């Protein structure tokens with residue numbers, strides 16, 4: 001199979017790596033960085049854990065042009081609707097009519113992005129999670145026009161990952177539920193119901209979550225959490241209104257692990 005990945009940052013290089021590991025030919029296009037070193041490092045790590053030959057897989061990587069005969073093109077450029085729409089429209093012209101186009105957006109409307117395309121029936125969201133080689137879920141986000149779901153479900157199976165299917169709606173399934181839980185946990189700290197540590201322990205030991213919602217917020221970045229909450233608040237209404245405590249922490253630069261302080265000291 002032939003896959004093209006547009007944008008080779010954190011997500012694009014991971015997506016390229018897992019398709020190479022699954023035996024695909026992969027072309028990667030990024031105007032700013034050479035993706036080969038990061039992908040090579042990822043493939044060598046996978047090899048050391050029992051994966052296939054990194055050198056053999058790297059032999060199937062090309063950098064630059066998107067091949068006309070690509071089966072699947074995955075866009076992973078920054079989260080900017082105008083940039084994504086123009087990249088998708090441009091690449092649609094460069095591949096054959098039967099190619100599938102996918103976006104790795106984590107928050108934008110798939111329906112709105114599909115307005116830029118001539119073949120919206122061959123387009124959907126393929127939401128991978130970070131780090132791509134480790135995370136087992138791919139959220140497939142479809143519009144009423146999408147006709148390539150079963151084909152793409154097969155591609156996810158080739159990667160050894162699990163697909164869930166979500167109709168295009170704000171926050172898809174993952175952010176909508178994950179952010180709601182995180183916001184309520186912050187409101188509980190704000191109201192003095194319990195400490196951050198006790199709220200997280202309640203969910204890890206009581207409900208079997210691998211990580212509590214406040215620790216997860218610190219890892220994701222509280223500024224990122226706030227931006228998603230603002231987006232969902234605007235689209236889905238008051239139940240996503242960000243708590244004052246979250247705004248206040250972000251304003252003070254308490255963003256979680258990346259600044260050394262959030263609900264925890266890092």
Ligand SMILES: NC(=O)c1ccc[n+]([C@@H]2O[C@H](COP(=O)([O-])OP(=O)(O)OC[C@H]3O[C@@H](n4cnc5c(N)ncnc54)[C@H](O)[C@@H]3O)[C@@H](O)[C@H]2O)c1
Pocket residue numbers: 006007008009010011012029030031032033076077078079080087104105106107127128129130
């Ligand atoms: N980082 C995450 O945890 C995560 C998780 C799921 C989804 N996403 C989504 O994945 C997408 C990419 O995120 P990321 O974290 O990899 O970003 P990133 O900033 O690490 O990488 C984006 C890459 O796109 C490149 N780029 C910019 N303009 C381009 C163009 N016109 N053509 C080709 N490449 C171009 C940049 O040079 C950069 O290397 C975003 O839509 C983001 O919302 C991110």
